[in-house]
Structure formats: structure tokens, C-alpha cells
Amino acid sequence: MYEIALIGAGRIGRIHAGNVAAEPRLRLSHVVDPVDAAAREVAAATGAAVATLDAVLADPAVHGVIIASATDTHLDYTTRAIAAGKAVFCEKPIDLDLTRARGAADRLGGAGVPLLLGFNRRFDPHFRALQARLGAGAMGSLETLHIISHDPAPPPIAYVKVSGGLFKDMAIHDFDMARWLLGEEPVAVFAAASCLVDPAIGEVGDVDTARIFLRTASGKLCVISNTRRSGYGYDQRIEAFCSGGLIRAGNVRETTVECWGEAGAAADPLQNFFLDRYADAYRAEMTHFADMLAGAPAAVGYADGIAALVLAEAAGRSAAEGAVVTL
Amino acid sequence: MYEIALIGAGRIGRIHAGNVAAEPRLRLSHVVDPVDAAAREVAAATGAAVATLDAVLADPAVHGVIIASATDTHLDYTTRAIAAGKAVFCEKPIDLDLTRARGAADRLGGAGVPLLLGFNRRFDPHFRALQARLGAGAMGSLETLHIISHDPAPPPIAYVKVSGGLFKDMAIHDFDMARWLLGEEPVAVFAAASCLVDPAIGEVGDVDTARIFLRTASGKLCVISNTRRSGYGYDQRIEAFCSGGLIRAGNVRETTVECWGEAGAAADPLQNFFLDRYADAYRAEMTHFADMLAGAPAAVGYADGIAALVLAEAAGRSAAEGAVVTL
Amino acid sequence: MYEIALIGAGRIGRIHAGNVAAEPRLRLSHVVDPVDAAAREVAAATGAAVATLDAVLADPAVHGVIIASATDTHLDYTTRAIAAGKAVFCEKPIDLDLTRARGAADRLGGAGVPLLLGFNRRFDPHFRALQARLGAGAMGSLETLHIISHDPAPPPIAYVKVSGGLFKDMAIHDFDMARWLLGEEPVAVFAAASCLVDPAIGEVGDVDTARIFLRTASGKLCVISNTRRSGYGYDQRIEAFCSGGLIRAGNVRETTVECWGEAGAAADPLQNFFLDRYADAYRAEMTHFADMLAGAPAAVGYADGIAALVLAEAAGRSAAEGAVVTL
Amino acid sequence: MYEIALIGAGRIGRIHAGNVAAEPRLRLSHVVDPVDAAAREVAAATGAAVATLDAVLADPAVHGVIIASATDTHLDYTTRAIAAGKAVFCEKPIDLDLTRARGAADRLGGAGVPLLLGFNRRFDPHFRALQARLGAGAMGSLETLHIISHDPAPPPIAYVKVSGGLFKDMAIHDFDMARWLLGEEPVAVFAAASCLVDPAIGEVGDVDTARIFLRTASGKLCVISNTRRSGYGYDQRIEAFCSGGLIRAGNVRETTVECWGEAGAAADPLQNFFLDRYADAYRAEMTHFADMLAGAPAAVGYADGIAALVLAEAAGRSAAEGAVVTL
Structure with a gap:
């Protein structure tokens, strides 16, 4: 104990x-x-x-x-x-x-x-299953990667101000996922960003919508999609396009209930709140911390935090300058 | 020609x-x-x-x-x-x-x-694919079968009067599908029916909602579900439960478009009209008739018509008497 | 406390x-x-x-x-x-x-x-959401009900012997769900059963595959499908056909991961074990027991247990005699 | 006539x-x-x-x-x-x-x-339905757009040589879709491309994998994903992220048949061949040509061809130079 x-x-x-x-x-x-x-x-x-x-x-x-x-x-x-x-x-x-x-x-x-950095998505059962199959070569070798990570609704402006901005606050998770899944470090970053959701976010110098592109040395391509407001819940999807096919992890709905009527079939909403969506991930993270106390190495640590931060800074610079940033 | x-x-x-x-x-x-x-x-x-x-x-x-x-x-x-x-x-x-x-x-x-009887569903590409996999033993041997066949909305009462009744007019298709997929003749029939959709249908002596059970000599069980009004389009599904798993054929939507919003994900409606849903089947049926003219035997003929009619009569009798009818 | x-x-x-x-x-x-x-x-x-x-x-x-x-x-x-x-x-x-x-x-x-009877499915979030919408008349009034409840694999014969048989051991849950969702007591029961999965189950006098039909006084129809072995996981589905459309609750998969390849798209298996599938239900059941200790009435109790047992006995008699049992 | x-x-x-x-x-x-x-x-x-x-x-x-x-x-x-x-x-x-x-x-x-240019996808019923809902503001105003367009397998090298290259041959369709759906002209293009599928494609000076970013004057962002080989059929998807939610059009499978077994649920493959996937679109295109002969204006013409070609050239230059191209 x-x-x-x-x-x-x-x-x-x-x-x-x-x-x-x-x-x-x-x-x-x-x-x-x-x-x-x-x-x-x-x-x-x-x-x-x-x-x-x-x-x-x-x-x-x-x-x-x-x-x-x-x-x-x-x-x-x-x-x-x-x-x-x-x-x-x-x-x-x-x-x-x-x-x-x-x-x-x-x-x-x-x-x-013994430092575990809380990149919770690495512990999500859906993404872990995807990563396991990717690692096992279930569909061949990875070529390109799409990460969709859209929040349901923007945070308060007070939070936005101290958040470090979309790239360091929100995309940072996706940079970590990209590194984890690509199995190679990105060498070039391009980001395009807009303020489409709430002008107040723009007024404090941040953006609310971004598309980020990464390329690795071997030519693998990755696209990250971020927005601060989806309008339909917490959209967290990954598609890993491999030489033999596609491995994907989809969204999690609140229940499996559907209503079929004249207007079509309505499925239940996506889980809306990150603490619900990643409840299993937080649990698994704590189990891993217990493993670490028992001697296991950290699954994600300081170096991963630095590497994600490097990508976030590069993305911010790319978006500001409208140019590719080479690492 | x-x-x-x-x-x-x-x-x-x-x-x-x-x-x-x-x-x-x-x-x-x-x-x-x-x-x-x-x-x-x-x-x-x-x-x-x-x-x-x-x-x-x-x-x-x-x-x-x-x-x-x-x-x-x-x-x-x-x-x-x-x-x-x-x-x-x-x-x-x-x-x-x-x-x-x-x-x-x-x-x-x-x-x-050279008589082809127009049981169009045998020519539907979805059901043919299901039947082909069943025949190939893709999931082992068939044990039980569920057929859902719900119309979008009831026909005019004038039609109901001359239709022969739900069992001979509507369920007859499903009896033919059941025989085709079971690969054995049913030896017992039980049917329960109600008039839940439109009292006018009951007034002309018909029913609009039925559940029918079939059993074959070897003990295979089949359930057929019929209703004259689904409220959500033309519901045509088959589930074949086999010793190694399930083979199923699902519904066909008008398009693949979905709208995701706060209330959930709304998929397009099912194809609503039987002439749309079975357009491919009617085409394939005519191709088969051309094959017959060139010498091929009929895929479905007089004997199948009689056999389906026998089941429809038995179901009608079972529903009227509230008892199993043995064939 | x-x-x-x-x-x-x-x-x-x-x-x-x-x-x-x-x-x-x-x-x-x-x-x-x-x-x-x-x-x-x-x-x-x-x-x-x-x-x-x-x-x-x-x-x-x-x-x-x-x-x-x-x-x-x-x-x-x-x-x-x-x-x-x-x-x-x-x-x-x-x-x-x-x-x-x-x-x-x-x-x-x-x-x-203060007696809570452990019909866990009443506490499952998927079925509760279905029941809530049904109760709210989301798609109109209920007309017919389909319950699919298939176990992944049969229990040991030693268990089968003391289980009370498929109707009292397995279908009992579905009888309770049927009563809960129909909102009316069944007045007629018909059951057809076979031993298709394992002859050893037949040898100890039980069946492993059944289709059960219920009718209420107002003419609502219900079909329950049971098998001791699905071959594809724990299949737990409900479809409630209403005057305005369908409300359904589907299966729960282990993860949302899919692999798309030449042979098609392979989704993850269904949760296989009832303790996994109903983990949330067991938690909610205990929350309800705590509510009861604080004064709330039991959501499901002695009378429900008796009523489900009555249906199980009737189904067993119907299957044995091949006739409808009127209650 | x-x-x-x-x-x-x-x-x-x-x-x-x-x-x-x-x-x-x-x-x-x-x-x-x-x-x-x-x-x-x-x-x-x-x-x-x-x-x-x-x-x-x-x-x-x-x-x-x-x-x-x-x-x-x-x-x-x-x-x-x-x-x-x-x-x-x-x-x-x-x-x-x-x-x-x-x-x-x-x-x-x-x-x-009276010139109709054969951008067949504008006539596809799935994409038309998506465009109609977008135009009707079903989910609010468009903000970002994802177009996935992956071929099942690469064409022969002989064709690649005379094709004009991936951007003019393959992405050109997606540029037209992007313009059609964005409702604004892109003002900036960034493209990243690799040769990951077949080195022979690289040897003749082409690429086989690309991700393309477009930005409009008002800040709308679009990502196009192209690859010459998916390994899982013809992947043709569009996601339109709007202020009030998402409108998406998905892939078309050969049939609705699924096989559920221990390893999971296997859905039928995607339609593999563009002439199958777009058969309805080609039919609708011809109907539109008949409309034009009866006096209707062309839905897509010379100016659209030029505009798509401009984007293709810009994308090619961007990919070659590793820089954003402003239009």
C-alpha cells in the first residue's frame, strides 16, 4: 500500500x-x-x-x-x-x-x-486498442494519421487567457497522440488557424479553430483537427491509414439508444464532457502510477512533455507566420 | 433477343x-x-x-x-x-x-x-449475399432465423379488402424467405395477430400486426415480424443465427448523410417505398427471366408459391384459433 | 452511513x-x-x-x-x-x-x-434510457416489443442441472424486462424451444434455444429470443415498436476500434461477459439500494419476482405442450 | 427527343x-x-x-x-x-x-x-443531400470541411505518366467539391505529399499520398486527404463542420450484410470501383445534360474547370516548394 x-x-x-x-x-x-x-x-x-x-x-x-x-x-x-x-x-x-x-x-x-505526465489519452481503452493493433501491424505499416479533437463548447474567456493558447492547451494532447502513434518524430509543422467560434477568443489573442499538419523524416503525414466548439459533443476520433487498410477509433455515445422515425434514425449524443469520455483513461492512468510505484517505468514522462511543447510552439509560429516550420 | x-x-x-x-x-x-x-x-x-x-x-x-x-x-x-x-x-x-x-x-x-414466380426478395442483393454466406457455412449451420418485414404505412382499405389478408398478402414474402433460408420445410406454425394500427383494417376482417413462429422438423426456429405501419420507413431485416455466429442483412437508407447536433446523430431515413427498396431486385429478377428463356431453370416457381400459401393459410388459422397448426 | x-x-x-x-x-x-x-x-x-x-x-x-x-x-x-x-x-x-x-x-x-430483487437489467443505462423515452411517449405508444437475449456460451452442465432451466434461469430476466416495458401484464404465453447448441443440455432435460411470445390484454405483442450460445458475445438488444416509430437499445462493444481492409470493416467484438456488460447496472442497483435505505421504495420487488416466475412456468408448460398458455 | x-x-x-x-x-x-x-x-x-x-x-x-x-x-x-x-x-x-x-x-x-464539365461528384445523391442541407443551414454556417478521397489501388504506371499528376488527376475532383461546398474561393493553398504507396510512382515524378489545406478569405479551413491506395475500397467521405454541428456523408458498402463472430462484427467491403460508386451520379449527370438541352444552365462549367485547375497547380507548387501558395 x-x-x-x-x-x-x-x-x-x-x-x-x-x-x-x-x-x-x-x-x-x-x-x-x-x-x-x-x-x-x-x-x-x-x-x-x-x-x-x-x-x-x-x-x-x-x-x-x-x-x-x-x-x-x-x-x-x-x-x-x-x-x-x-x-x-x-x-x-x-x-x-x-x-x-x-x-x-x-x-x-x-x-x-519516476515522473508520469498526465497525457490521459494514452490510457484511453479505445486509443490503446488502436495503438496495440497498429503496433502489431494488424493492417500493415502506418502511412498517414488523422486526429480529430473537437471540444463541445469553448471554455470561459478567463480560462482562455491563461491557457497558453489553443496549441499548448488543446492541441498538446494531439501532438502527444501523434508522436505516440507515428512512432517517429515530426520534422516539419504547418498550422492554419482561424477565430470562427467566438470573436472574444480572438480579442485575447487566441484562435479557436485549427488544422495542423505534421511530417516525419520518413514521409509519414499527420493531420490534426481542433476546434473549441463542435456543437455536437466531444468529438475524439483517430484514423490510422496503413499500407493494408485503416484502423480507426470512433466516438463514444451516452447510450446505444436510437429512435427511428419519419425523419430518420437519431442516435444518442456523444459523451459531452471530457471527464466522462476519459473516465476510464483516468482510472487506467492511476493504475499505471501504482505500477510505477512498484517499479515500472513511466509510460509517458518529461521528454514527452517537452516534445509536445516543441510541436505546440512550432504550430503557433507556423500559424502566425503562414509558413512551414522545420524542426 | x-x-x-x-x-x-x-x-x-x-x-x-x-x-x-x-x-x-x-x-x-x-x-x-x-x-x-x-x-x-x-x-x-x-x-x-x-x-x-x-x-x-x-x-x-x-x-x-x-x-x-x-x-x-x-x-x-x-x-x-x-x-x-x-x-x-x-x-x-x-x-x-x-x-x-x-x-x-x-x-x-x-x-x-418455365414458370418464374415473382418473389422479388430472393433477388435482392443484400438477401442474396446473406443467403450465399449462409449456404457457404460462413458462420456455421443455421439454428434460428428472424425476419422483420414492416411496411412504412398501411395500404388503402379498398386494397386491404381484396388483398387476401396480411398473411397471404404481406407475410407470404416472408414465408418464402423463411423456406429459402431455412433449407427445410416448417412443420409447425404459430401466429399471433392484432389490429393495432388502424381499426378500419379490423373492421374488414383483417389484422395489421403479427408475429409468426415456424419450426422445422430438425428443430430450427423462425420468427417473422409483420406490421402494416412502421412509422419510420420500410423495415426489411434478416438475422440468421448460426452455430458459429450471426449473419444479418440490414436496412437501406436513402443516403449516407448524417447530421450530428446537440440532440445526437440523425441518420437519413430508410428507403420508404418498396419499389425503391427492391429496384435492384426487380432488375435482377428480369435478368433471371432472360436466363430462363436461354434455358436456365426457374429459381422460384409454382411449388414455392404453393408452399408459401400453405404457410399463410396455416398462420391465418393459428391466429384465429390461438393454437399451433401442425403441417 | x-x-x-x-x-x-x-x-x-x-x-x-x-x-x-x-x-x-x-x-x-x-x-x-x-x-x-x-x-x-x-x-x-x-x-x-x-x-x-x-x-x-x-x-x-x-x-x-x-x-x-x-x-x-x-x-x-x-x-x-x-x-x-x-x-x-x-x-x-x-x-x-x-x-x-x-x-x-x-x-x-x-x-x-424493503425488498429489492436483483433484476439488474432494469438499472442498465441503455435500457433505462429506452424505458424513459418509451414512458415519455417519444415515438408514440408501444405496440410490439422484441427482446434479444443470447448468452455468449452455455454454462457448465453442472450449473444447467440446478439452474431451474432456461425459462426460469435465463428468460426470467426478459420476462421482467417485458413486464417493465409493456406496462401491462401478459395474458397469453407461447414458447417454442429446441436443444440445438449442446445435446448434453437436452440430456439433463433442459433446452438451449427458445422463442417466446407474450400477448397483453390490449393486444400488445412481445417476442423474446433466447439462446445459450451466440458465438459472437453477449447479445442484449431491445426494440420497442411504437405507433410513431421505433426505440431501440443496441449492443455494447469492447471498444470503438474498427479495422477496414479488403474483406470489409471489422468492428470490435461485443462485450462477452455479463459482469462487464452490466457493470454499470450493478453499480446503479447498489445506488438504488442506498436510496431505499434512505426511504425510497424498491424499484423492483417481490411481486415482480412472482410475476416473472409465473411467466417462466407458463413458458415452460407451453414449450412442453406445444400450446398457448392463458394466464 | x-x-x-x-x-x-x-x-x-x-x-x-x-x-x-x-x-x-x-x-x-x-x-x-x-x-x-x-x-x-x-x-x-x-x-x-x-x-x-x-x-x-x-x-x-x-x-x-x-x-x-x-x-x-x-x-x-x-x-x-x-x-x-x-x-x-x-x-x-x-x-x-x-x-x-x-x-x-x-x-x-x-x-x-452550353458546356457541362463532368465533375460527377456534384451529382452524387449522397453529396447532393449533404450540399442541400449545408445550403439550407441545417446545422448553421460552414466553418471547416474535411474531404477524404482515397482510391482503392493505384492506376497503372502508364496511366500515371499521362495523368497530369495526383493533384490534377485525382485531387481535382476534391478541389471542385471544396469550392462547391465552401461557397467561397480559397485564397491560400498548402499541400504536403509523399510517395508512400509505390516507388514507381515517384520514379515518374508523381506522388501517391497528399494532404492539402485550403483557406478562404473569411477564414474557413478545408483539408483534403488523397491517397492512391486505401487497401479497403473506394473511400469517399465528406465532413462539413458547421456552427451548429456536423453534416457528413459516408461510404457506400456493397451490401448491408454483416457477419458477427468471436472476432467481432465484419461489415461488407466498400464499393471498390468508381464506376459502381458513382453509377447514380453518372445517371444524374446525364439527366442534367438533358435539362440543359431543354434550356437549363449548366450546373458546373468552364469556369469551374479553370478554378479547380488553378488550385491543382497551386497545390503542386506548394508541395514542391514546401510553402503556402497565395492565390
């Missing part, structure tokens, strides 16, 4: 707290949050104690730390926790600033550093 | 006339119809001559006759055309009266009699 | 134990099982104590009892637990013998008796 | 000949082909006369001309036929050379010139 401290008792922190409770090898021992009421609430529901970060890092009984606090604390807290000898599960992104993130390389970048 | 006479220039007759025109081996030479204007119209559109049945049967140039006239003329016209040495393509049913139909056995029942 | 005792630490008992642990209002306090090792294992995993049934029933701290022991103990344990003032969640069936089950009517049949 | 001459009795010419025969307002009067046997064969099957182009153009009885000859004759024949006062249905492309094609502007570019 490994004792785990949760840093950040907000929405995603509570999801992780629930998954710690459901994982037999883990026990939530401490909750840290600057908002005392939030920390107390999670603590009460789980039997954990409210604590400070310093106390947690100084406590030899704590084996692992989950960092689900504000984005601008991720890098600092991760570095301190690793220095204190704790295994870390840090929510993405490691940081919004590439230079700063890279500056942590000698403390976080090593193979033996 | 075989010369073909069409007897009956109504709705289905015109479909057959068009398919004769499109089949390179056939030429429509004559059209016969008691309504002179109808005959003239089809003749004008096809280059055929208007004629009488007697003249057609006496004309040695006519190779084949398509009987698409009123149901109560089918048996008489077929018998006369066969006697005159013509190949016959007769619309179903051969007759509504089993005793009368059976009375023609020595004139129509022989293996060499 | 309500204290719950689990009677029966087998496969389904462990599922319930896990769901008690995940429900914030419930705490598993005791585990009872004649196999001491089984009881100890569940107790160790959950922090509950190993106990005897007598001790549990005598303990005033215990609010509710989950009866997941052998079928022939259900009625006795339920009666005793109710007598002891405990709320009971009893796995189906209440008993395999209708006369004996009916004999408990005055002790168990009252409206205020 | 309009008399029609067919120029070019090859594969696509024969399709058009069949559709002329099936269209009641049209009659195929002449067939022209440098290969005498080909012309004779089509003439024999249709009752048309074999003729020369000069004779056809000089014959006042000929109302319309279908140009289905070699690509390098399209522009010349079209210009001559228009000069001779004939309505023209010319297969795409109007020419492979943009400068040469533009040189015909004063003879072919006018609004009154």
Missing part, C-alpha cells in the same frame, strides 16, 4: 482522489490546496489529512505525489517532489514555457526519474 | 417494362391491359404494340409473358400461357385460394415448366 | 461488495459464507468482519443485507432478514418454485417491505 | 452511352472513336451510327455532344463543338495545362455557353 498526497483539490484533483481510493495498492494520505475548504472537502470524503506541500515532501511515509494544482506550479512542484524522492504524477502540461521547461532537463529528464 | 409480352400495365407492370428495356436479351413486343389508356401509355414509352391476351398467346414470335395483372387472373393467365408454350414470369401470389392453386399442379408443377 | 452485510462471497457477491465500497452512503460491515476462505478473502479486501447469518440478523447496527448466496437459500434468508427488520437486496430469483415463492406473500409482498 | 453524339467509346464513354439510352429525352445517334472496333461495338449495342467528328459537327440533327475522348483532345473538341452550336458534356479535365485552358476563355467562358 503506497501513501499518496494530492496537491490541488480542484475538479481534476477530485477525479484523481477518487481513482486513488479505487486502486487497491494506493491510499490517499494527504491533500494540499491553497483553498482550505477545497482541501478539507476532499480530505473528509477520503479520510486523508489536510497538509502543506512542505510537510508532504518532508514526510517519509509519502511515496507518491499527484500534482493537480495550477499550471504555473507544475514545474516547480514536480522538481521539488522529485528532489524529495517522491514519485510524481503531474497533470499536463509540465509548463507553458518551453525554455523554462527545458531548463529542468537535468533534474527531470533522466530515464530513472 | 427474346420477345416479351406484358400483361398488366399498372404500377408493377411498368417497373417490369422498364427492366425488360434495360435487359439486352429482351425486347418488349406487346402490352395487354383492359384499361386501353394504360396499355397505350406503356406501349408508347417502349415501342411495344398494344394487343389482346389471345393475340399474344397465339403469336409464335412471343417467347415470354409477364403476368402483372390483377391477382385473381394470375392462375388462369399463367395456365393458358404455359399451355401456349410461353415462358411465364408471374407476379406473386399465384392465387389467393390454396385449393384452386393446388388444382393447377399437373399443368404448372413440373420441373420443366 | 448504512452498514451492510453480504451473504454469499461468490462471484456476484464480490461484485456487490465492490459496489458497496464505492457507494459513499454504504459500508460493508459483515461477510457471511459457508466457505470460510471465501468470506475471509472478501472481508480482508473490504475491511468487513466475517460473521454468521444469525449474528448479522441479530446485530442492530446492520441496516441492510445483500443476499447473494445459493438460489435455494434466497427465500428463506430474505424472509428471515425482513423479519429481523433489515432492508434486503436479494439476487434473483426469489425462488425456483412458484408455489413456495407465493407462500411468502404475506411476509414479503407488502408495499412497505 | 434530343440527338446525341458520343466522342470516345472507351470505358467512361460506354457508361455515358448507357445513360443516354436510359434517359427518355435523349437518343444516341452517333459514335465517334479513332478505334473503329470500339465505335462499332457501342453503335451496335445502342442503334447509333458510327461517324467522324467532322460529320457529327456538321449534322444539324445533332443537338448535343459528349466528349469522352483522350484528355488532350478535350479542349479542342469542346471548342469546335461549341463553335458548331452543339451543347457539350465534356469529361473532366477541360485540359491539363492551365495557360492553354485559360486561352479558351472567350470561346467557352460565357454564361450562355
